Amino acid sequence: MTQLPAAQSASQQSSDGSRALYGGKSTRRITVRDIGLAKDRGEKWPMLTAYDAMTASVFDEAGIPVILVGDSAGNCHLGYETTVPVTLDEMTMLSAAVVRGTRRSLIVGDLPFGSYQEGPVQALRSATRLVKEAGVGAVKLEGGERSHEQIRLLVESGIPVMAHIGLTPQSVHAMGYRVQGRGEEAAQQLLRDAKAVQDAGAFAVVLELVPAELAAEVTRVLHIPTVGIGAGPETDAQVLVWTDMLGLTPGRVPKFVKQYADLREVMTGAVRAFADDVVGGTFPQDEHSVH
Ligand SMILES: Nc1nc(=O)c2c([nH]1)NC[C@@H]1CN(c3ccc(C(=O)N[C@@H](CCC(=O)O)C(=O)O)cc3)CN21
Ligand SMILES: CC(C)C(=O)C(=O)O
Numbered sequence: 001m002t003q004l005p006a007a008q009s010a011s012q013q014s015s016d017g018s019r020a021l022y023g024g025k026s027t028r029r030i031t032v033r034d035i036g037l038a039k040d041r042g043e044k045w046p047m048l049t050a051y052d053a054m055t056a057s058v059f060d061e062a063g064i065p066v067i068l069v070g071d072s073a074g075n076c077h078l079g080y081e082t083t084v085p086v087t088l089d090e091m092t093m094l095s096a097a098v099v100r101g102t103r104r105s106l107i108v109g110d111l112p113f114g115s116y117q118e119g120p121v122q123a124l125r126s127a128t129r130l131v132k133e134a135g136v137g138a139v140k141l142e143g144g145e146r147s148h149e150q151i152r153l154l155v156e157s158g159i160p161v162m163a164h165i166g167l168t169p170q171s172v173h174a175m176g177y178r179v180q181g182r183g184e185e186a187a188q189q190l191l192r193d194a195k196a197v198q199d200a201g202a203f204a205v206v207l208e209l210v211p212a213e214l215a216a217e218v219t220r221v222l223h224i225p226t227v228g229i230g231a232g233p234e235t236d237a238q239v240l241v242w243t244d245m246l247g248l249t250p251g252r253v254p255k256f257v258k259q260y261a262d263l264r265e266v267m268t269g270a271v272r273a274f275a276d277d278v279v280g281g282t283f284p285q286d287e288h289s290v291h
């Protein structure tokens with residue numbers, strides 16, 4: 001039996017930030033339990049999507065505690081128009097790559113459209129693939145009251161579930177990409193959805209494109225963490241699609257995106273410099289050659 005050094009066990013009981021999800025000392029893989037404890041401490045945390053091992057390794061090394069292998073891979077990685085065509089085979093392959101590229105981040109795999117809507121048994125079969133074949137620590141699925149039986153069976157089976165309510169993009173053909181929870185009736189429905197996923201055992205819930213005041217109320221009422229995207233500043237966590245926040249997504253991005261870099265411009269400049277060098281005969285030079 002290895003004994004914990006005294007200094008380490010003392011620091012784990014302190015409130016000096018050493019246990020923080022972001023900026024903390026621990027190098028082991030983060031668990032859903034750690035996520036729950038962060039809410040009790042009032043600690044906010046960041047989440048980003050990733051769809052490949054290399055990008056995920058950057059976020060892991062930067063200390064991002066939770067990485068979502070989102071089905072936004074459909075439009076951000078695989079070239080589809082929406083998330084609707086994404087298959088469970090595709091999500092399994094991308095999730096496995098993200099797990100392989102990371103050491104500390106909790107990896108959440110998105111269940112794609114059609115892989116859980118038939119019912120709890122189908123949901124369990126699909127989630128089991130992401131856990132066994134890809135190695136994710138949790139799965140995410142869309143829907144509040146309508147998905148509570150799926151959430152309950154997964155959680156009873158030992159698979160942690162992140163729920164996702166408000167705008168649920170897999171339902172784009174039914175609801176469009178519109179703000180959810182506006183008006184008294186829609187706000188009551190969102191609150192019922194939030195309580196339903198918490199009661200079913202979800203460890204966290206994404207609130208997408210809901211009014212900031214309503215997201216704040218849901219965050220106060222729930223004991224599980226809320227993860228906002230277009231849901232104002234009061235949620236326990238914030239998530240963005242990585243290609244949006246780093247300026248790689250072509251064309252228009254949603255209004256809730258803050259762009260922290262312009263990777264499309266950086267990459268275009270570098271690629272043109274390479275092409276100019278090749279055409280002009282200035283690459284390769286002697287240092288890039290073998291003799
Ligand atoms: N690149 C990307 N970023 C995302 O955030 C994202 C995806 N893809 N794909 C999956 C879902 C779909 N999401 C979306 C898609 C469109 C809007 C959108 O058009 N929103 C309008 C506001 C609409 C309204 O006010 O009712 C906007 O201008 O922000 C929002 C979220 C979020 N997710
Ligand atoms: C936008 C987030 C929450 C998502 O579900 C995705 O990236 O697929």
Ligand SMILES: [Mg+2]
Pocket residue numbers: 070071072083110
């Ligand atoms: Mg998704």
